[in-house]
Amino acid sequence: MNQEKQYLSVFHYLKSKILKYFEIVKVHYFSSWAYFTNVIGSGFTVVIRIWIFTQLYTISYQASGATIINGQSVAMVVWGLMLVQSFHGATRPNVSRLIEDDVKNGTLAYSISRPYSYILFQLFAFIGRIIPKLFSNLLIGIIAAFILVGPVFFSVKSILLGLILLILGYLLDFLISMIIGLVAFWIEDVSALVWIYQKGQMIFGGAIVPIALFPDYLQNVANYLPFSQLYYGAARLMVNFEMSLFKQFLLIQLAWILIFALLSTYLFKKGIKNVSVNGG
Amino acid sequence: MSHKVIEIQNLHKEFSLKQKDSGLWGGLKSALKPKFKKIKAVDDISLSVNEGEIVAFIGPNGAGKSTAIKMMTGILYPSKGLINVLGFNPGADRQKLAYHIGSVFGQKPQLWYHLPPLDTYNLFARIYELDQKAYQERLNFLVEKFQIQDLLKTPVRKLSLGQRMRCEIVASLLHKPKIIFLDEPTIGLDIIAKQHIRELIKYLNEKENVTIFLTSHDAGDIESLAKRTIVINFGKVIFDDSTEILKKNYIKSKIIELIVSKPIENFDFPGGKIIEKSKYNIKIELDTTSNSIDKLLSYAMENFAIKDINIFDPPMEEIIADIYRQKQS
Numbered sequence A: 001m002n003q004e005k006q007y008l009s010v011f012h013y014l015k016s017k018i019l020k021y022f023e024i025v026k027v028h029y030f031s032s033w034a035y036f037t038n039v040i041g042s043g044f045t046v047v048i049r050i051w052i053f054t055q056l057y058t059i060s061y062q063a064s065g066a067t068i069i070n071g072q073s074v075a076m077v078v079w080g081l082m083l084v085q086s087f088h089g090a091t092r093p094n095v096s097r098l099i100e101d102d103v104k105n106g107t108l109a110y111s112i113s114r115p116y117s118y119i120l121f122q123l124f125a126f127i128g129r130i131i132p133k134l135f136s137n138l139l140i141g142i143i144a145a146f147i148l149v150g151p152v153f154f155s156v157k158s159i160l161l162g163l164i165l166l167i168l169g170y171l172l173d174f175l176i177s178m179i180i181g182l183v184a185f186w187i188e189d190v191s192a193l194v195w196i197y198q199k200g201q202m203i204f205g206g207a208i209v210p211i212a213l214f215p216d217y218l219q220n221v222a223n224y225l226p227f228s229q230l231y232y233g234a235a236r237l238m239v240n241f242e243m244s245l246f247k248q249f250l251l252i253q254l255a256w257i258l259i260f261a262l263l264s265t266y267l268f269k270k271g272i273k274n275v276s277v278n279g280g
Numbered sequence B: 001m002s003h004k005v006i007e008i009q010n011l012h013k014e015f016s017l018k019q020k021d022s023g024l025w026g027g028l029k030s031a032l033k034p035k036f037k038k039i040k041a042v043d044d045i046s047l048s049v050n051e052g053e054i055v056a057f058i059g060p061n062g063a064g065k066s067t068a069i070k071m072m073t074g075i076l077y078p079s080k081g082l083i084n085v086l087g088f089n090p091g092a093d094r095q096k097l098a099y100h101i102g103s104v105f106g107q108k109p110q111l112w113y114h115l116p117p118l119d120t121y122n123l124f125a126r127i128y129e130l131d132q133k134a135y136q137e138r139l140n141f142l143v144e145k146f147q148i149q150d151l152l153k154t155p156v157r158k159l160s161l162g163q164r165m166r167c168e169i170v171a172s173l174l175h176k177p178k179i180i181f182l183d184e185p186t187i188g189l190d191i192i193a194k195q196h197i198r199e200l201i202k203y204l205n206e207k208e209n210v211t212i213f214l215t216s217h218d219a220g221d222i223e224s225l226a227k228r229t230i231v232i233n234f235g236k237v238i239f240d241d242s243t244e245i246l247k248k249n250y251i252k253s254k255i256i257e258l259i260v261s262k263p264i265e266n267f268d269f270p271g272g273k274i275i276e277k278s279k280y281n282i283k284i285e286l287d288t289t290s291n292s293i294d295k296l297l298s299y300a301m302e303n304f305a306i307k308d309i310n311i312f313d314p315p316m317e318e319i320i321a322d323i324y325r326q327k328q329s
Helices: A002-064 A074-089 A095-105 A107-111 A118-149 A156-185 A191-204 A216-224 A232-239 A243-273 B023-032 B065-072 B094-098 B117-127 B132-145 B161-173 B191-208 B219-225 B243-249 B293-303 B316-328
Strands: B004-019 B035-050 B054-058 B080-085 B101-105 B179-183 B211-216 B228-233 B236-242 B253-260 B272-277 B281-287 B306-312
Touching: A002 A074, A002 A118, A002 B117, A074 A118, A074 A156, A074 A232, A095 A107, A095 A118, A095 A156, A095 A191, A107 A118, A118 A156, A118 A243, A156 A191, A156 A232, A156 A243, A216 A243, A232 A243, B004 B065, B004 B211, B035 B065, B035 B211, B035 B236, B054 B065, B054 B191, B054 B219, B065 B080, B065 B179, B065 B211, B101 B161, B117 B132, B117 B161, B132 B161, B161 B179, B161 B191, B191 B211, B191 B219, B211 B219, B219 B243, B228 B243, B228 B316, B236 B243, B236 B316, B243 B316, B253 B293, B281 B293, B293 B306
Parallel strands: B054 B211, B054 B228, B101 B179, B179 B211
Antiparallel strands: B004 B035, B004 B080, B228 B236, B253 B281, B253 B306, B272 B281
């Protein structure tokens, strides 16, 4: 009887926590729709980019005389880039900037006196903001890729396992961006760090050149960096699934997530001790 | 007998402000060898508040009132000293304390800017883990009391300042807090909106026995709400007594501004001192201990072509200067 009561109270405790963070997702989801043109505009940015990539890779493949390079056809490259661009494009506004603003204008200080975890709040707010743009980007991006290069084959398995990598990729991106934002506790402007992170993503994140097209030695390096594990891993496997690569990417992702989760928690705890709020 | 809900002993808060010389060289020097200046925002404050009290916590800009409130609500860590709010140490137990207190910071909105207040209320109900049925009842009650039925579904960005403040206060009351901290709740509001907010604060205190800890620049808020006033200046408490004593001893005058359509040639009213005069505008400081505002207004209406009248309290700096003067003598 007592055990039953304990289970029940644990159930209620978990339910209230889950509902709390679900509501945060909901509020940010609806708040994102206030910027409707922004949501739709993000999808059209993807179209412009993949149109450029289609021209670039069609000409490059023709010049090399090959139809498949490192197991990738032009269609696979374009679909892969479309997915990376769609996944990544949904993360704006930049989490680092939002956290930096919260640190500087004191919102973070006010938030910590509310009954929720600031880091989890930001994570679920991030999820709420992503959803509208992700669906809009994918919908517009898929239509554009279909028109530009025709279809590629997606298996249910590749989509489902790719989805796991995508969710973990978003978590990894969130944690790195959170850390950059939290650095604002100690430095006045985090723009330089944001810039380095964005360029890292551009080069090693498969946003312009798929890592599968890199020379072998560079592929090995890029695959172990966190940048490729944000969105490239998910896109690569959705378009061209390999079980061994999935296991490798999953392990690398989990390792980075652990490192950055510990680092962000440490920085957050250290930072809030230094909180000073303007005014008073 | 009422018990203490807030106890503060020898509270200190120091901030380190980075000092930087101007120009490129100054920036470089500051990056290599940063210099900090220590600012004492709160300097050895001790006070206690009983359950059900309305306490006004006042002082000029930079006096340390908001810093003190932020330490009481767990937003800032004290540099030194002890704080106990409802049995909790706010710095260490801020999240547990959050379920029992409410706060409204006039300059820091908690409502989502692009969403209607109802969405924020629903979020807060989840954040404070309220039972949904109890939440609905509480919301219905507050909506009716604060007359915000028509505002619930309007995006916050489209509300006026007074409407927004009413909605902000409702947000902080959903979880039935035992203490509510109000930091400048009437800032920027017109006189009618101010009066409305004051009535609601009074109601909460009288009917729900909520302890109110209020900071304000507005002497009107203090006079109409608080039985007890604490005055703080340069981080120190310089007055802690009944508002009646503060009024009697230190708020002895009112500033009356008359705007006229025909120039005033000669203004002569006993106890009224002209402090500013232009062709169509005159400001008079009236000693309210021996003269009444009614009489001055009747005199003005009879003798001048009045277009508009404004009545102000003396500036906070003047009240504080008076407190210091009396302490020294």
